[in-house]
Amino acid sequence: MDGKLSPFNPGAGTVPPVLSGRxxxxxxxxxxxxxxxxxxxxxxxxxxxxxxxxxxxxxxxxxxxxxxxxxxxxxxxxxxxxxxxxxxxxxxxxxxxxxxxxxxxxxxxxxxxxxxxxxxxxxxxxxxxxxxxxxxxxxxxxxxxxxxxxxxxxxxxxxxxxxxxxxxxxxxxxxxxxxxxxxxxxxxxxxxxxxxxxxxxxxxxxxxxxxxxxxxxxxxxxxxxxxxxxxIGPLADIDARNAIAIPAEREGVLISSDALDEIVAQTGAYPYFLQQWGKLAWRAANESPITYEHVRQISTSAIEALDKNFYRLRFQRLTFLERRYLRVMAEIGAGPHDVNTVAKQFGEPAEVTEPIREALVAKGMLHESLIGETEFSVPRFHEFLKRIMPELTPADAA
The missing domain is CATH 3.40.50.300 (P-loop containing nucleotide triphosphate hydrolases)
Structure with a gap:
């Protein structure tokens, strides 16, 4: 369908067509x-x-x-x-x-x-x-x-x-x-x-x-x-579905229930991600309704768009050691992570890695969730890190 008629437009501070769940x-x-x-x-x-x-x-x-x-x-x-x-x-x-x-x-x-x-x-x-x-x-x-x-x-x-x-x-x-x-x-x-x-x-x-x-x-x-x-976190399931379905319906376009299920699953119900998937799913469909196959078809493109427009600018601000520290965290999982565990996986004492961690906190990439625990400040950033840095070096894996 014509992209100029799409109600979806991901952007920093861009007002969504429906402010759902708030x-x-x-x-x-x-x-x-x-x-x-x-x-x-x-x-x-x-x-x-x-x-x-x-x-x-x-x-x-x-x-x-x-x-x-x-x-x-x-x-x-x-x-x-x-x-x-x-x-x-x-x-x-x-x-x-x-x-x-x-x-x-x-x-x-x-x-x-x-x-x-x-x-x-x-x-x-x-x-x-x-x-x-x-x-x-x-x-x-x-x-x-x-x-x-x-x-x-x-x-x-x-x-x-x-x-x-x-x-x-x-x-x-x-x-x-x-x-x-x-x-x-x-x-x-x-x-x-x-x-x-x-x-x-x-x-x-x-x-x-x-x-x-x-x-x-x-x-x-x-x-x-x-x-x-x-x-303020991800939307509840019904609110995430409404954020996509309602603006589409206003334009005379239906989205199948299983397509909405897939969008919510792939986006984790994060508002910015929902807009990205909605934008590309709209363009993938020749006519109403937007189906599950349309959503599956644009999955790779949507992730690539997130990597390029949402994640990469933040990643490029980081030094080599900061990137390596985050990649070690990503290997452990989504978090939150104990700082001593990360330091051990990094291969250095905690007092050596602490300045790196503090710099990442100052840049807004990490935050302290509890005393001694650190968490990513950008949703699903650990998944992005594994995509852009697929392999750990031997030192990282120590």
């Missing part, structure tokens, strides 16, 4: 924002999962939902692109200008914008990437001491006060949250905590890889009480 999380966040809008407290929300499970897509949908509820939203760039001050300063300015449309909040908005000017002036030397238009001159002593923790706290408190007077809520959305530098993360958590203590309608919704849980806990001792954690 209603519980959407409902929980909706309730939290309703509570803020009604002057009640709500915890922040963390979306945690591996690559390819749809965290970014879900975060974008939650942002859209929040706007529909009447909240003011802020979306920050991934932390590896800009510093937190550089990302949050222009976003808070836009949020304040939107709040300024409410007459009763105008004075609070002006104070917030003066706090923003002080924030920029105080931190511009330390964070040279801050670029934002300023609407009012700074007020001496307002968010201008040059300490990120104190100045960010003052800025968010002033923004929260403006939001409260406007009878709205300010919801901050951050993707790739695990990559935020620890000191900047600590400052953000402190500011959010102070907003809660002032009963201000501000909430954080963040998404990232599993390491973010430990990182947040390490940043502030009280952080574990600030958030509710949503484990």
């Amino acid at each position: 209603n519980d999380t959407r409902e929980e966040v909706r309730i939290c924002i309703d509570r803020l809008l009604n002057g009640r407290h709500a915890n922040g929300q963390l979306l945690v999962g591996l690559r390819g499970v749809g965290k970014t897509v879900l975060l974008e949908r939650l942002l859209y939902d929040a706007e529909q509820q009447g909240a003011i939203t802020v979306h920050l760039e991934a932390p590896e692109v800009k510093s937190l001050p550089a990302s949050i300063a222009p976003a808070i300015r836009i949020a304040l200008l939107r709040i300024n449309q409410v007459q009763m909040a105008k004075d609070a908005v002006v104070r917030g914008l003066r706090a923003l000017s002080g924030f920029v002036a105080g931190l511009r030397v330390k964070y040279g990437d801050i670029e934002v238009g300023l609407d009012y001159p700074p007020e001496p002593g307002l968010a201008d001491c040059g300490d990120l923790e104190l100045d960010l706290c003052t800025l968010l408190v002033e923004a929260g006060r403006a939001a409260r007077l406007a009878r709205t809520a300010l919801v901050i959305f951050i993707d790739e949250f695990q990559g935020m530098p620890q000191q900047q993360l600590s400052s953000l958590l402190y500011a959010l905590h102070r907003c809660t203590q002032h009963q201000l309608p501000i909430m954080l919704v963040a998404a990232g890889l599993p390491p973010l849980i430990k990182k947040v806990g390490d940043a502030k001792s009280y952080a574990e009480r600030m958030f509710e954690i949503h484990d």
Whole structure:
């Protein structure tokens, strides 16, 4: 069938035709924002999962939902692109200008914008990437001491006060949250905590890889009480089937039950993988319905597409020793893996392999699932490693 009519399109953060299986999380966040809008407290929300499970897509949908509820939203760039001050300063300015449309909040908005000017002036030397238009001159002593923790706290408190007077809520959305530098993360958590203590309608919704849980806990001792954690993983069987069947039916195309069974089995119900299989199965069929044979026919091509577009870019960022370490893990299995067992299979003492493992954690390829255990951060990466590195060297097999 004509590819231009296909509803399936795998991509990083690409919105799927049907956001299946995430209603519980959407409902929980909706309730939290309703509570803020009604002057009640709500915890922040963390979306945690591996690559390819749809965290970014879900975060974008939650942002859209929040706007529909009447909240003011802020979306920050991934932390590896800009510093937190550089990302949050222009976003808070836009949020304040939107709040300024409410007459009763105008004075609070002006104070917030003066706090923003002080924030920029105080931190511009330390964070040279801050670029934002300023609407009012700074007020001496307002968010201008040059300490990120104190100045960010003052800025968010002033923004929260403006939001409260406007009878709205300010919801901050951050993707790739695990990559935020620890000191900047600590400052953000402190500011959010102070907003809660002032009963201000501000909430954080963040998404990232599993390491973010430990990182947040390490940043502030009280952080574990600030958030509710949503484990975002593969879809349930019925949700995975719906993610393929419903958009196809909307285009007048049926997919046989055994074809859906095969797609779910081959993809492990990971959202990104489902889109890849749906895209190729659509093209393999000349007409409706898409059958089991069509799915079997494109199995090799789908895996090759994953290897090329999903796995290989990550693999190419790795050094020889990092690749070898991961390949040894893959030989043991999907994981999680005891670090001492991996070191033994690698053929070196654990203290020798520990810097390699730490580098892989820093690159987001691995994460610690439990103390002393490490797990792949990319789903089915062990299968890819066996395909691209089919043989272990004698040293690897030691």
